[in-house]
Amino acid sequence: MLIENWFVMALLSAFFLASADTLTKKYMSDYSGEELSLVRFGFTGLILAPFCFLNPLPAVPQDFWIWVGLCMPLEWLALLLYMLAIRDSPLYLTLPYLALTPVFSVLTGWVVLGETVSAQGLVGILLVVTGTVLLNIGHVGDRESLTRRADGSHSAWKLFWWAIAHDRGSRYMLGAAFIYSLTSVMSKQAMGFATPFSFGPFYAMFIGLFVVLVAGIRKPSTLRVLTRRPLLHLFTNGLIAAMVVTHFLALANVEVAYMITVKRTSLLFGLFYGWMFFGEHHLGQHLVAGSLILGGVACILL
Numbered sequence: 001m002l003i004e005n006w007f008v009m010a011l012l013s014a015f016f017l018a019s020a021d022t023l024t025k026k027y028m029s030d031y032s033g034e035e036l037s038l039v040r041f042g043f044t045g046l047i048l049a050p051f052c053f054l055n056p057l058p059a060v061p062q063d064f065w066i067w068v069g070l071c072m073p074l075e076w077l078a079l080l081l082y083m084l085a086i087r088d089s090p091l092y093l094t095l096p097y098l099a100l101t102p103v104f105s106v107l108t109g110w111v112v113l114g115e116t117v118s119a120q121g122l123v124g125i126l127l128v129v130t131g132t133v134l135l136n137i138g139h140v141g142d143r144e145s146l147t148r149r150a151d152g153s154h155s156a157w158k159l160f161w162w163a164i165a166h167d168r169g170s171r172y173m174l175g176a177a178f179i180y181s182l183t184s185v186m187s188k189q190a191m192g193f194a195t196p197f198s199f200g201p202f203y204a205m206f207i208g209l210f211v212v213l214v215a216g217i218r219k220p221s222t223l224r225v226l227t228r229r230p231l232l233h234l235f236t237n238g239l240i241a242a243m244v245v246t247h248f249l250a251l252a253n254v255e256v257a258y259m260i261t262v263k264r265t266s267l268l269f270g271l272f273y274g275w276m277f278f279g280e281h282h283l284g285q286h287l288v289a290g291s292l293i294l295g296g297v298a299c300i301l302l
Contacts, residue, residue: 010250010263033080081175108184
């Protein structure tokens with residue numbers, strides 16, 4: 001069945017995520033980080049709430065609630081960092097750092113779930129990371145300007161780490177990438193007590209409630225954002241809801257590191273969107289690097 005094809009589900013999840021990111025950057029750049037977090041998961045939780053009643057959780061043990069409880073603050077922090085990164089920096093600069101999530105997931109997946117990857121799978125993951133590094137060579141203006149600012153270094157890897165040191169959006173996204181490597185394996189552990197169809201909507205709704213609760217305690221006035229631009233919020237979070245469902249359908253059928261690697265092709269969709277809607281440059285260079293990423297994905301798929 002189509003829903004059992006983890007690769008198709010992960011690719012769809014990537015497309016939905018990139019599309020939602022683009023709408024967020026284009027139409028919500030004036031939102032604060034907490035407002036973006038509220039919109040992102042507050043509305044998504046509302047959209048998916050009916051599915052929680054149509055396909056409720058089975059009887060679950062206490063361990064399920066422990067894993068979900070551990071995930072909630074981490075999901076909130078990762079989402080906040082993610083929203084700040086795509087709001088404040090170009091998509092081609094911040095999104096590539098998400099490709100590091102599967103590298104982190106190799107370790108977290110082994111520690112938490114006992115998952116291992118094959119040698120070919122590891123090569124695929126490393127190809128994705130290499131493509132990510134190349135994507136960052138030409139950011140923040142032209143290459144020569146960046147090289148001068150990075151102490152004359154022409155090394156792609158040095159420029160890659162230089163960006164983390166000097167661009168706040170890059171640091172935010174790197175932090176989000178690591179946290180997502182934790183929440184991906186922890187949520188999969190929790191999902192083992194349920195099913196993808198019941199767990200995905202429940203998890204998104206639970207995050208939405210958590211985000212609303214935190215915002216209500218920290219700064220109640222931010223809750224007013226939920227009534228702003230309802231059609232835009234509904235459409236954007238419809239994409240996020242679709243991303244959540246396809247994410248967990250894919251995650252149920254493959255190792256976390258592999259699924260997250262394929263999902264990170266969202267950055268390729270994001271690069272096209274950045275070029276089409278924001279005038280972001282160096283598309284040809286990015287496509288060359290993107291071919292390495294696709295080669296890495298092919299290694300995993302084969």
